[in-house]
Amino acid sequence: MAKEKYDPYKGFRELTGMWEKQMNSLLLSWSDNTDYIKLSNVGLQTHTRYLEMIKRNQEIMANFMNMPTKTDVKNVAKLTIQAEEKIDALEEQIWNLQDSFAAINKENMEFFGELVALSKQMKEELDNNVKELREAKKVKSDLQKLRKELSDTNELKAELQELRRELTEANGLKLELQELKQELVQYKETKNQEPVQEKKEFELAGAGTGK
Amino acid sequence: MAVESPVKIPALDYEKEMKRWTQVYKILTEDAPKIEHSPREMVWRKNKTTLWHYPAKEKKYSTPLFFVYSLLNKPYILDISPDTSVIAGLTKRGYDVYLLDWGNPGYEDDDISFDSYILDYLEKGVKRALRHSGAEDISVVGYCLGGTIASIFASITDLPIKNLIVATVPIDYSVGVAPEKWLEGLQNGTVSVDRWVDVYGTIPPALVEAMFRTLAPVNVSPYVGLVSRAHDSRYVDKWRRMDKWLNDSAPFAGAALKQMFNDLMKDNKLVKGELVIGGRRADLSNIKCNFFAVSSANDGLIAEGQSLPVMDLVSSEDKTYKVVEAGHVSLALSGLFAPIVDEWLSSRSDLA
Numbered sequence: 063m064a065k066e067k068y069d070p071y072k073g074f075r076e077l078t079g080m081w082e083k084q085m086n087s088l089l090l091s092w093s094d095n096t097d098y099i100k101l102s103n104v105g106l107q108t109h110t111r112y113l114e115m116i117k118r119n120q121e122i123m124a125n126f127m128n129m130p131t132k133t134d135v136k137n138v139a140k141l142t143i144q145a146e147e148k149i150d151a152l153e154e155q156i157w158n159l160q161d162s163f164a165a166i167n168k169e170n171m172e173f174f175g176e177l178v179a180l181s182k183q184m185k186e187e188l189d190n191n192v193k194e195l196r197e198a199k200k201v202k203s204d205l206q207k208l209r210k211e212l213s214d215t216n217e218l219k220a221e222l223q224e225l226r227r228e229l230t231e232a233n234g235l236k237l238e239l240q241e242l243k244q245e246l247v248q249y250k251e252t253k254n255q256e257p258v259q260e261k262k263e264f265e266l267a268g269a270g271t272g273k
Numbered sequence: 274m275a276v277e278s279p280v281k282i283p284a285l286d287y288e289k290e291m292k293r294w295t296q297v298y299k300i301l302t303e304d305a306p307k308i309e310h311s312p313r314e315m316v317w318r319k320n321k322t323t324l325w326h327y328p329a330k331e332k333k334y335s336t337p338l339f340f341v342y343s344l345l346n347k348p349y350i351l352d353i354s355p356d357t358s359v360i361a362g363l364t365k366r367g368y369d370v371y372l373l374d375w376g377n378p379g380y381e382d383d384d385i386s387f388d389s390y391i392l393d394y395l396e397k398g399v400k401r402a403l404r405h406s407g408a409e410d411i412s413v414v415g416y417c418l419g420g421t422i423a424s425i426f427a428s429i430t431d432l433p434i435k436n437l438i439v440a441t442v443p444i445d446y447s448v449g450v451a452p453e454k455w456l457e458g459l460q461n462g463t464v465s466v467d468r469w470v471d472v473y474g475t476i477p478p479a480l481v482e483a484m485f486r487t488l489a490p491v492n493v494s495p496y497v498g499l500v501s502r503a504h505d506s507r508y509v510d511k512w513r514r515m516d517k518w519l520n521d522s523a524p525f526a527g528a529a530l531k532q533m534f535n536d537l538m539k540d541n542k543l544v545k546g547e548l549v550i551g552g553r554r555a556d557l558s559n560i561k562c563n564f565f566a567v568s569s570a571n572d573g574l575i576a577e578g579q580s581l582p583v584m585d586l587v588s589s590e591d592k593t594y595k596v597v598e599a600g601h602v603s604l605a606l607s608g609l610f611a612p613i614v615d616e617w618l619s620s621r622s623d624l625a
Contacts, residue, residue: 070285071501078497085491094452096463103464113472132380136474139381143320150319150397157404 289504296503305517306510308349311361313372317401321376324398326369326405327352327360333367334622336435337406338614339399340372341426343418344390345481347523348374350605351416353514362611368622371402378526383474386528387536391426392551399432412436412618416605417575418443418533424583425543427560429553436621437560438614439583440567441575441601444557446538448578450488459538466534470527481522489573515606544582557586564589565617567610572601593617 092098124131317324340360342348351372352360360370373395378385403411410433415423420442427437443449449456458464470476486492495516502508542548548555564587568580577596584594597604597613604610 069501071497075494075497075501079494082491082494086489089490090452090488094454096454096458099454099458099463103458106464106466106469110469110472114468117472136379136381136383139379143381146319147393154397154400 293500293503296506296509297500300499300503300509300513306513308353308514308517309355310349310352311355311358311364316371316405317398319394319397321378321382322394322398323374323376324401325372325374326402327364327372329364329367329369331367332369332625334369334619335408335625336622337369337371337402337408337411338363338618339402339411339413340370341395341413341415341419341423342372342375343416344375344422344525344529345418345485345522347518347521348372348419350518350602351610353518353606354511357511357606357608359605359608359610359614362608363614366611366615366619367625368615368618369406369408371398371406373398375523377478378475378524380474383527385526387422387425387532388551390526390529391422391429395422395426396430396432399426399430399434403432408623409433410435410623412438412622414438414440414614415442416440416610417601420444421537421543424557424560424587425548425550425555427562428555428557429550429559434562435623436563436565436618437589438565438567438618439580440604440610441569441572441580442566442583443537443575443579444586445544445579445582446541447544448576450572450574450576456538459534460540462539467531470531470534474527476525476527476530478522478524481525482520485522485574511606515602518606519602544586557583558588560587561589563621564592565614566592566594567604567613568594568596569599569601569604570596571599571603574601591621 121131121133311327313325313327315323316326340348340351342351352358355361360372363370375390375394399411399413413423413427413434413436415421415438417440420439421444423437424439424442424444427434446456455464473480495512499509499512502512536542536548540547543555543557546554546556546558566580566583568575568577570577581594584592595613595617597609599607599609
């Protein structure tokens with residue numbers, strides 16, 4: 063039994079807690095009425111007027127004694143706050159400038175990047191053009207060769223045409239020859255027939271005479 | 274022969290009691306603990322606002338995370354101790370984290386409105402984070418009022434927000450944890466804070482704390498809790514860090530506070546789609562990025578009804594809602610938020 067610890071504060075704490083809660087509820091419920099509110103407002107306004115009077119008198123006295131008042135100090139302090147605000151505004155403008163510069167730099171970098179890419183592309187295109195030019199030259203020389211060959215072919219063609227003409231002429235000659243030959247054959251035939259006829263005629267003529 | 278007493282009185286653990294009261298004495302006499310941040314570097318500074326970069330331990334995701342914290346408290350709750358830091362939890366999981374620390378607005382910052390906070394600080398901060406990280410898009414995480422600001426921002430910006438996460442976010446001000454008549458008084462104009470805000474210019478931290486305190490005027494349980502667990506060094510360390518943070522509210526720029534009271538609380542313009550920021554209408558239906566909303570089940574500051582409507586207001590096709598068993602602060606304080614974010618975000622972030 064003697065070993066059991068006794069905490070005398072536990073109950074006290076609980077009792078105090080309950081008492082405090084009840085007292086607060088009581089006080090708040092007492093003050094929870096319109097009359098109390100009106101009275102409080104009267105007290106507040108009286109206190110305010112009293113303070114206003116003290117302040118006004120303080121200002122008057124300080125003015126007579128040529129002493130700065132709290133209001134004067136407040137005005138000076140406001141100037142420093144304004145200066146601080148201006149510095150802040152300037153700092154923000156510097157930020158904006160920094161951001162603009164950063165943006166411009168970024169744009170420039172992008173532009174330079176594009177320029178580099180473009181010059182690379184141009185170089186590649188130039189190489190391609192050189193290559194193409196070389197090929198074109200090759201093609202040109204091939205074309206010239208072809209042209210030459212074509213002109214040779216044309217010459218050959220002309221020769222062939224001449225030959226053809228000659229051949230045509232030769233064919234004409236041949237025809238003529240054939241005609242001549244035919245005529246000759248006809249002539250020969252005619253000639254061969256003429257003695258027979260003449261003979262016949264002679265015979266006919268001779269027969270007449272013989273009688 | 275010993276006779277047992279009918280009343281059992283257990284013995285006190287004297288060693289434990291000595292440790293408890295030594296710790297209590299130390300807390301009362303020592304300075305508040307110093308909060309050591311995870312490794313970070315300053316990326317940008319404007320007026321009181323600082324943009325911090327917490328590099329990933331081993332970068333796994335190229336989409337960075339951008340934290341927007343509330344204007345009412347200081348964001349070091351997200352990096353309050355090495356063991357439970359939300360930011361360290363995310364950098365360990367491979368995320369590059371950016372945190373926009375609004376800083377402490379001074380008397381001269383009385384005219385900083387939601388318009389200025391969103392357009393001159395948050396939008397510029399996100400731009401800087403995008404430029405610093407070199408990422409194409411970003412995930413924005415808003416906590417508490419930071420979630421409201423992040424949602425408004427996401428609805429009007431053209432910047433590439435890939436994912437939007439909001440935690441314990443007040444969106445619908447027609448409901449709340451404050452008594453009904455308070456809200457009613459504010460909404461019907463019975464109470465107006467404009468003149469009071471004008472006279473202060475920038476609301477000092479003590480008054481911001483007082484505004485929170487009105488929601489729970491009696492606040493003794495944290496101290497009773499501390500005494501009852503003061504023998505536990507880890508608990509004490511955690512308590513002290515939280516206590517430091519709770520008593521270290523940020524001043525609130527007057528113009529922004531007036532806008533919060535009038536446009537958000539009084540007219541509920543964000544839900545109605547009538548809020549105009551820098552000439553642009555903050556319509557939550559413009560939010561089309563992946564969306565994740567986290568609510569705490571035991572939230573004493575933001576009721577679930579304030580967060581839930583955002584799910585219907587955004588146009589995101591990929592949207593998730595999750596309720597976590599935690600409180601408004603403990604979600605961040607315990608580091609629980611980091612695995613919750615990672616679980617949802619890992620599949621929605623680009624790999625590095």
